[in-house]
Amino acid sequence: MSNTTFLExxxxxxxxxxxxxxxxxxxxLPEVLEGRFIxxxxxxxxxxxxxxxxxxxxGMLHGVSLRGGRAQWYRxxxxxxxxxxxxxxxxxxxxxxxxxFPGDGNTNVVHHAGMVLALEELSCPYVIGRDLETLGQxxxxxxxxxxxxxxxxxxxxxxxxxxxGYSFAxxxxxxxxxxxxxxxxxxxxxxxxxPVMVHDMGLTERFAIALDxxxxxxxxxxMSGRRLPYRWFDDYTPRVGFIPRGGIHAGAPSxxxxxxxxxxxxxxPLNAYDDGSRVVMDVVRHPTxxxxxxxxxxxxxxxxxxxxxxxxxxxxxxxxxxDAAQEFPRFDERLTGRRHRYGWSAGAxxxxxxxxxxEVGGSVFKHDLVAGTTERRELGRGRLGGEFVFVPAGPxxxxxxxxxxxxxxxxxxxxxELVVLDAQDLSDVARxxxxxxxxxxxxxxxxxDSALID
Ligand SMILES: [Fe+2]
Numbered sequence: 309m310s311n312t313t314f315l316e317x318x319x320x321x322x323x324x325x326x327x328x329x330x331x332x333x334x335x336x337l338p339e340v341l342e343g344r345f346i347x348x349x350x351x352x353x354x355x356x357x358x359x360x361x362x363x364x365x366x367g368m369l370h371g372v373s374l375r376g377g378r379a380q381w382y383r384x385x386x387x388x389x390x391x392x393x394x395x396x397x398x399x400x401x402x403x404x405x406x407x408x409f410p411g412d413g414n415t416n417v418v419h420h421a422g423m424v425l426a427l428e429e430l431s432c433p434y435v436i437g438r439d440l441e442t443l444g445q446x447x448x449x450x451x452x453x454x455x456x457x458x459x460x461x462x463x464x465x466x467x468x469x470x471x472x473g474y475s476f477a478x479x480x481x482x483x484x485x486x487x488x489x490x491x492x493x494x495x496x497x498x499x500x501x502x503p504v505m506v507h508d509m510g511l512t513e514r515f516a517i518a519l520d521x522x523x524x525x526x527x528x529x530x531m532s533g534r535r536l537p538y539r540w541f542d543d544y545t546p547r548v549g550f551i552p553r554g555g556i557h558a559g560a561p562s563x564x565x566x567x568x569x570x571x572x573x574x575x576x577p578l579n580a581y582d583d584g585s586r587v588v589m590d591v592v593r594h595p596t597x598x599x600x601x602x603x604x605x606x607x608x609x610x611x612x613x614x615x616x617x618x619x620x621x622x623x624x625x626x627x628x629x630x631d632a633a634q635e636f637p638r639f640d641e642r643l644t645g646r647r648h649r650y651g652w653s654a655g656a657x658x659x660x661x662x663x664x665x666x667e668v669g670g671s672v673f674k675h676d677l678v679a680g681t682t683e684r685r686e687l688g689r690g691r692l693g694g695e696f697v698f699v700p701a702g703p704x705x706x707x708x709x710x711x712x713x714x715x716x717x718x719x720x721x722x723x724x725e726l727v728v729l730d731a732q733d734l735s736d737v738a739r740x741x742x743x744x745x746x747x748x749x750x751x752x753x754x755x756x757d758s759a760l761i762d
Contacts, residue, residue, distance in 0.1 A: 314362040317664040321351040331379035335738035339377040343756035346371040349749020353395040361536040362604040366392040367414030379740040387413030388442035406447035407431040407455030415458040416751040421490030422761030431455040461511035466556040476503040476525035485555035494554030510580035518549035540599030573597035578637035609633035636695035650708040666690040685734035690719040
């Protein structure tokens with residue numbers, strides 16, 4: 309890997325914003341799908357090839373609008389943070405006062421309180437309009453001094469958004485709750501030992517879960533001008549913290565319970581839940597991170613594990629669920645914080661995601677965590693996809709009844725597709741043909757029209 313790995317091949321940014329309407333479909337789109345699939349990722353406008361990192365760069369949204377079995381449009385738009393606005397010579401949107409940096413909205417797209425939000429850790433969310441235009445930035449009434457992490461957790465019962473914000477300056481980490489109607493209602497500093505990178509988090513019915521793992525801000529790297537000055541520290545004790553929830557399900561105030569684990573890094577838990585005095589959390593585990601490679605996550609292939617914490621005994625155990633290389637775990641998020649049976653992940657590594665080898669193909673996994681089985685679906689040679697997002701078939705559908713959506717590139721034709729699979733058996737449902745390839749990106753979601761406020 310080099311500084312230019314993430315500017316080339318399947319990662320290479322696209323040069324402009326385009327629109328296409330009434331897209332060709334192979335198969336049949338479910339008519340109940342009314343909304344937009346929106347995914348973001350870095351699409352740097354003027355990158356420095358001598359000092360680049362995958363996580364850096366102006367964010368670009370790729371969206372597909374579905375309605376009544378039709379694919380109405382595809383469009384791609386930069387998130388108009390100050391950097392993109394300056395490069396594109398467009399007026400900047402109104403900034404919120406929170407966050408450590410303005411951010412580029414290049415990491416995740418979620419919805420909350422009727423708004424579509426483009427996220428990047430260390431910054432406040434950008435509010436995105438129905439045509440993917442950037443409307444402004446929000447701090448939910450504030451204060452959000454560190455912004456929010458890339459993966460807030462949404463409690464389907466309370467409607468709340470639970471977030472972590474982190475900074476390279478003390479107090480380093482802050483847990484906050486944003487109410488269903490979009491106001492900051494709770495905040496508490498978390499006593500981590502250093503300036504950790506906290507990409508994601510866990511949530512159960514009792515706890516917000518903090519990952520205090522050995523990837524830390526490094527002042528020397530920052531002083532040397534490196535764009536992402538975080539690296540692995542062998543002497544940092546890895547811990548997981550169980551913080552009493554704030555918001556509607558808040559219990560009596562009590563200290564965070566910290567439990568040491570063995571060294572590793574986790575970008576993405578799949579889900580977590582309470583089990584008596586224990587907490588169960590399924591995670592994609594990397595052996596280390598930014599120890600061997602600084603330009604991107606490439607310290608060895610990650611795998612899926614179950615972690616079990618005994619909060620009374622302060623003990624931790626881990627079991628491998630599936631040792632195949634995989635990332636981007638998702639589940640039926642109506643069960644966030646509650647016991648889940650199914651999960652899905654992408655058979656993807658940094659190397660495979662960026663491949664231009666027509667013999668290499670991506671895959672998607674379905675994990676049945678009760679039966680202890682994994683099914684794998686190959687996407688085909690020369691076909692590469694990232695995260696697969698679960699979309700329930702309806703409000704009353706059982707766990708895992710619905711579809712998976714992902715943006716897939718077909719390398720031989722040089723075009724992209726929105727691929728829709730049956731989430732239960734991973735069979736093809738529909739492929740929406742997009743006018744060109746979509747650069748490898750990070751995260752997105754299906755945003756039903758019903759989730760938006762006009
Ligand atoms: Fe992520």
